[in-house]
Amino acid sequence: MRTTSEIAEAFDLGVPVGNQVEITSVAISSLDVAPGCLFVAVQGEKAHGIDFLSSAIAAGASAVLSDRPVQADIPVLVHEDPRSIAGHISAFVMGTMDLGLQVFGVTGTNGKTSTVFFLHQLLIQMGVKAGLSSSAFTQIDNHRADSVLTTPEAPRLHRLLSEMNDAGAKAAVVEVSAQALVRHRVDGLVFDVAGFTNLTRDHLDEFGSMENYLSAKASLFTQEFSRRSVINVEDRFGEQMLELARAKLPDHPVGLGPNQDYSFEVSGDGIKIAGKQELFLARDVGPLMSKNLALAAVMILEAGYTAEAVSAAALDIETLVPGRLELVSESTPHIYLDYAHTPQAVELAAQELSEKYSNLVIVLGASGDRDSGKRIEMGRAAGKFANHVVVTDQHPRSEDPALIRASIIAGILEVGPDSSISEIDDPAVAISKAVDLVGDGGAILWCGPGHLKYREIKGKKLPFDAYLQARKALNLD
Known part of the structure; x- marks a missing residue:
């Protein structure tokens, strides 16, 4: 626990505006604010924390630190880059060192x-x-x-x-x-x-x-x-x-x-x-x-x-890591979920399974608004080891998903024939298609979703559980 005056002195913040209060915790999101909290209001990807100050105060914020002066009924601290000192203030307040x-x-x-x-x-x-x-x-x-x-x-x-x-x-x-x-x-x-x-x-x-x-x-x-x-x-x-x-x-x-x-x-x-x-x-x-x-x-x-x-x-550790080459069920065909979203991760996972199974089908998507140059490399990595690749959507975000799929397909075509590719935008349909394609003695590697429980499309995170979809494709749920 620290007072606003102690925080101001320790981090050269000048004299706090408002009465001195005790601070027991720090939060950078209004959703994490608890009574006695210092709310750190910073510029986010879409909004500034100051826009949520009233919510933070309602949740019990005792003071606010921001990059600009603000009128508030709680003490105000100002620093040109609050994010750069938020961790050190947190350690100072909560004694985590x-x-x-x-x-x-x-x-x-x-x-x-x-x-x-x-x-x-x-x-x-x-x-x-x-x-x-x-x-x-x-x-x-x-x-x-x-x-x-x-x-x-x-x-x-x-x-x-x-x-x-x-x-x-x-x-x-x-x-x-x-x-x-x-x-x-x-x-x-x-x-x-x-x-x-x-x-x-x-x-x-x-x-x-x-x-x-x-x-x-x-x-x-x-x-x-x-x-x-x-x-x-x-x-x-x-x-x-x-x-x-x-x-x-x-x-x-x-x-x-x-x-x-x-x-x-x-x-x-x-x-x-x-x-x-x-x-x-x-x-x-x-x-x-x-x-x-x-x-x-x-x-x-x-x-x-x-x-x-x-x-x-x-000898006794759990070795099944959620979303990392995670076997969905012992039912055949085997479906493995993996968070692989880089060329090397796709290649290594595909190589390992290709050495274990006679037939490998890969379900592969890529994220929008992220490094676009790696998509063709991911396609190339999948095409090297898969008998068939079902290209689908993952997190298109603000991009045209068809263009993302086209980049992946271009990479696959560098190492395999057009007949080894299926393009299905809906990942729930894509995994069902993969089950139809794989045949006896085969396995499916679903790259991308891993442990995630959503898909991000046009600024919204829509519920999507790849694990449940895979089990549904196997007629288990």
Whole structure:
């Protein structure tokens, strides 16, 4: 708890307008405001937080911080860029830097959600009470809530950590996006161990180049945000990330991969990790998930836990990650849901299933208002391994969905014949078509929806549950 005067003095905000009041929490959305809250009113994608000030006050906001003076019946604080200090104010108010939580963070393009899921599972099985913040859901004890963002806004994230601590947690695991790093969502946090999965094409509509994208991710591996790091070195981007981390975190980064501090080998029996410590994870999670489980295990080793404890914990972890190569049912044909929305993610998931099944049908869509250049690459990746691709809509947003589908189809045609393609705009119809096409001994990979429960069309999020639609296509529901 802090007063408005203490906040103003600590962050050089001048003299607050209005009487001094006590602040117990911070919120950047009026929907998160609770009594005693400092409401941080910032410019959003479509509106400014000031437009929701009356709602925030009605919900119990005790003060407001904004980038402009405002007339209000509560104390007013002003800063030219409130978002840039919101995380640090949240830590100052809620004391999240002094909770004693061991905090793990994971960034990268693909595999973040799976890695944080495995981290959380391993900690729990080792008897460490831990909370989780992922793109799929947040979890405190047995309570799960769907996530809105990959990484919550800073005030919400600090509140989650505080709630985890109140519930008796000793550790927290956080999925960290590049957007979170450049938009101050993890400000005020220092991760005990930060992990890196990989870097592949994504978000170039926002970052412009892979170099800028790499730089955004690399900011996690600095003394501002991390005490030590584990970098998966599987290509030149991994090598660059390790080099950048070693420059910013001397003596603390370690590499995971050939000729690094740790290496791993995958067999049908599990994952062998060698290096600074050696252990065997007796779980067959497939080649795609194995590197995520290996990264999670090494991060826990670097946090100070023993190889014996990690190995034992791996025997009992849940390995089904929601929306990540998730098998809908044992009923045939097998349908796998995957959140794959980058060329590499589509290719790796398709390759793994093509080696397991004699016939693979892929249902594939792409998002509008996002990096348009990756769509043809996604089509090419699917066409390399699928016997047939059903091209459908995912999140067209403000774009013409027919043009999005055309880009995907162009990529498929680079590697396969026109006869291997079906174009069906409605994804519910598309998955039913895939079931009709697949035949005996085959499987369906539905790329895109993953864990999501909606489709975004012309500014609206419309309810859509791919899991339920897949079961319906199999006549299970």
